[in-house]
Amino acid sequence: MSAPVTAPASSNGPVRPFLNRRLAAFGTTIFAEMSALATTTGSINLGQGFPDTDGPAEIAEAAARAIRDGKGNQYPPGPGVPELRQAIAAHQQRFYGLTYDPDTEVLVTAGATEAIAAALLALLEPGDEVIALEPFYDSYAACIAMAGAVRVPLTLRAPDFRLDVDALRAAVTPRTRLLLLNTPHNPTGTVLTPAELAAVAELAVSRDLLVITDEVYEHLVFEGSHTPLAGLPGMRERTVTISSAGKTFSFTGWKVGWVTGTQELVSAVRTAKQFLTYVSSGPFQYAIAEALRLPDAYFDGFRADLQRKRDLLGDGLRAAGFEVYQPQGTYFITADITPLGEKDAYAFCRALPERCGVVAIPNSVFYDDKDAGRSQVRFTFCKKDDVLAEATSRLRRLMS
Secondary structure, rough: OOOOEOOOEEEEEEOOOOOOOHHOOOOOOHHHHHHHHHHHHOOOOOOOOOOOOOOHHHHHHHHHHHOOOOOOOOOOOOOOOHHHHHHHHHHHHHOOOOOOOOOOOEEEOHHHHHHHHHHHHHHOOEEEEEEEEEOOHHHHHHHHHHOOEEEEEOOOOOOOOOOHHHHHHHHOOOOOOEEEEEEEOOOOOOOHHHHHHHHHHHHHHHHOOEEEEEEOOOOOOOOOOOOOHOOOOHHHHEEEEEEHHHHHHHOOOOOOEEEEEEEHHHHHHHHHHHOOOOOOOOOHHHHHHHHHHOOHHHHHHHHHHHHHHHHHHHHHHHHHOEEEOOOOOOOOEEEEEEHOOOOOOHHHHHHHHHHHHEEEEHHHHHOHHHHHHHHHEEEEEEOOOHHHHHHHHHHHHHOO
């Protein structure tokens, strides 16, 4: 992470920081840092989670058609175009049996990242506590800070990265306002079980807590199945469900995300969202409306292909000497560098491009408890087979 931005020194007094104190601990994201390192060294980038192939051609053509037809080239409606809101509601009913009113209970956002930011800004008061599973996606900590709230990490520990329900109960205090859950979980690949989700729901109801669920990897579950928390008893009225198109359809640059929830919750999130971007991705919204209606064969094939890539990279990492923690979902693998005689994942990842021409992400940056993730590294497998094969071939140099 870079240091806080400061004003230049002058004869009028000491250097004054520009960046407010809520964000003083945050600098350039680890993804930008490592992707820049990949570019400057010509390395294979298995750090940032974006595919190296585009999604379905018919969906790309749908976006081009929308542009040609003048659909979405000007400001779309603030809540999102009706076609997409209807498709999101139909998706939730089709896959999970959840019913949402597309006019009042669905909101389109600039990706899931904006949805998370808007939800936290809308629902938190300064001083509120937010319990989040760590390691956590880096925007969680920054958005909680921007809301003036306090993050309370609940650590998922290797090798299984399971939710400790007793620790969760113990973490709740009178100041706890909200639980922030990510399942399937980035970076560990853990998928919360029905029993774990039931325990979360029981706690949320008994302690009157709100819950934000980040479910962007909902269609990338390899073992078990994805269960939305909002479908559990007592949870619809207190859950903000977030997902996006980028991970499911391999169009991460389009930045189309969404929120579903009760009218009251969605209205609150929309109030914050309208002052962040107001609207975005007009023509792409029409294309994603078509994507969400693709047949089951697309979703099944997409998942099977990524599971095969998971196994390909996992086998290659084991052959290179890593301890591999098999993910149940997402398109990331966490590996431990201790068998390689290494201890510091951040130093390891900084040196890795020069050592063997591969870029990865140190999991330690996703932890408040740095020791819990100090020797863990995250790799992504949403790449072409030959890229994964070449990357693991290069990583085998570490053993010599």
